[in-house]
Amino acid sequence: MNLLLLYLLLVKASLTSFSGLGSLPMVRNDFVVERHLLTDHQLNMAVVAGRTGPGPYGLYLVCVAYLVGGVPGACMGFLALITPAFLVIPLMRWIGARADIPRVRSAIRGLLLASAGLLLSSSVPLTLDAFTGVFSAVLMAASFAALTFTRIDSAWLIFAAAAAGLAASLFH
Numbered sequence: 001m002n003l004l005l006l007y008l009l010l011v012k013a014s015l016t017s018f019s020g021l022g023s024l025p026m027v028r029n030d031f032v033v034e035r036h037l038l039t040d041h042q043l044n045m046a047v048v049a050g051r052t053g054p055g056p057y058g059l060y061l062v063c064v065a066y067l068v069g070g071v072p073g074a075c076m077g078f079l080a081l082i083t084p085a086f087l088v089i090p091l092m093r094w095i096g097a098r099a100d101i102p103r104v105r106s107a108i109r110g111l112l113l114a115s116a117g118l119l120l121s122s123s124v125p126l127t128l129d130a131f132t133g134v135f136s137a138v139l140m141a142a143s144f145a146a147l148t149f150t151r152i153d154s155a156w157l158i159f160a161a162a163a164a165g166l167a168a169s170l171f172h
Helices: 003-015 020-034 040-052 057-098 102-130 134-149 154-171
Strands: none
Touching: 003 020, 003 057, 020 040, 020 057, 020 102, 040 057, 040 102, 057 102, 102 134, 134 154
């Protein structure tokens, strides 16, 4: 894949998201649905690899770029990940001066809700890809319950789920 196109696709996803995984719907659409460069399974693996390492949630973009373009692709993914950070300062200055305007506040709320809807719509196919049977359904339900009803840190939950998956694969 052309490295410039890879950078532009990833920077588009970075610029239009408001959180680390907010770019996931656009990345899935560009790389899985439209261009068939990745499968849902590979995208899941990139998200897992990006989330298990230290750093921002959007780090999975570097993993996606690596899968598509190797080491040069990973460099483009890193550049796409950091580009919005350089644009935030002038944007925050502009929004900060207009934060009291009701239309600006409403626009920001609308963008956040749209981002949440897009994230939900892209997570359903990825969840279906990760679902492999009764064990994974129980693990998903237990993880959801633990995150919803307890104050457990998500890192401990990730380690526990990985250990449970490893134990299940050893005894299966």
